[in-house]
Amino acid sequence: MSGTKDTEGQYMYCIIRSLEPRQFTTRGIGERGDVVYTVHYRDLALAAVVSDSAVTEYGSSRRNMMAHTLVLEEVMHEYTILPVRFGIVAPSVKAIQEKVLQQRYDELDSLLVEMQGRVELGLKAFWYENVIFQEIVDENPPIRRLRDGLTGRSAEETYYERIRLGEAIESAMWKKRDEDAEKILSTLRPLVCRTVGNKVITDRMVLNDAFLVEEKRQPEFDAAVDKLDEKMGKRMIFKYVGPVPPYNFVNIVVQWDSDGG
Template structure:
């Protein structure tokens, strides 16, 4: 557990100003954190407490925030610190409340039962991100070697002009795309069937690049983190020659719970 330096504690005096919210946690006593808040103003990250629940927040210089890399990283850095000590429920990026009182009344009190149940579900659990990418030269070589139709069409383009082969190239591209789609499904399932037994929940998200095979998040018990990392290393040893596998975590469970609010005026 990381403790604040007792020689120079951060002191936060609550004021009736807009609050940027990061996450919900169980915490009875008001406290502050080392990481500074979003907005590059040096705002102290503090808790807004009601009973056994709290929200990690900071005074907000703006009414809303664009999802720039700088802002997103500021949001995530706060969660990274808080989750080293607490189970957290991430709050959706760009959640700004009119005042601490609003947070207490409309979130912590009004949704106490719901938030407590979600914290119970996330207790002792972490999210691990997993991404896999083909080495493009290797996968295209596999396709040409194993698909005679694609191989014949590719060979048939040699020595012919772009104008002459225009429609053949379109057709070849369609065949390659279909083959990649089929392979993506098979390769993704090969990876997931090795890791699913370690996870309580799995979220498969859309791939965001042509050479991306898998973009997934797995919710696992914190006590199984080393076992999960060992399984990823074993997987990389088996298929790493044709796939780059990246594991990221532990992180807050963004893919499995995300608190959002619309404040009543």
């Protein structure tokens, strides 16, 4: 990161509904100890949560991402928040007031209404590798025959058979993944407002979803996840997080004019 006092702007964290100026205890991104505060525009009941910052590009290091997230976590204890995408630096307070709070008031107001009283909860599920592989072999005689046919034979001799076995196992895993994911989702779907399915990024991963849930229904959702763990926990591990900032349902992106707004 680079920048000087000649290129000072404001790093944006989120949008909240507030008429009163606020400061927060968490320090801003950039390790300068900048105060996190709100920017307002006239009598509009919206505010941007910001800290002073060099007008620069922030790399997505763990330190920077954590600084961004810690501010959001503090603010969301008191307010419904609309997260701003990581790394957005405004050239001036005026730019925030005019380009965001004024010009995008209707959009932001509508999103705050939608998010009011709701929380994002995240759930990932991972198979135990040995368990799922054994299930696939037990449930698929052709795969079992292919596997058994490799015993005692060289890698060169069985090269193409090993490829066929790998392809057959991969196909069976996708089918089983879809089935298991649907079992999980069918339990949770009645409790949620919206769901976002994120990419499954490992062979063991069954589910990687975010759920927008009414705050008052979170205890029901918690209990449903516990029951899923009781029912399916011998086959997979559940990783449940939340409430977290609603990144999967709101992602405010701001484009500044070249003249700085």
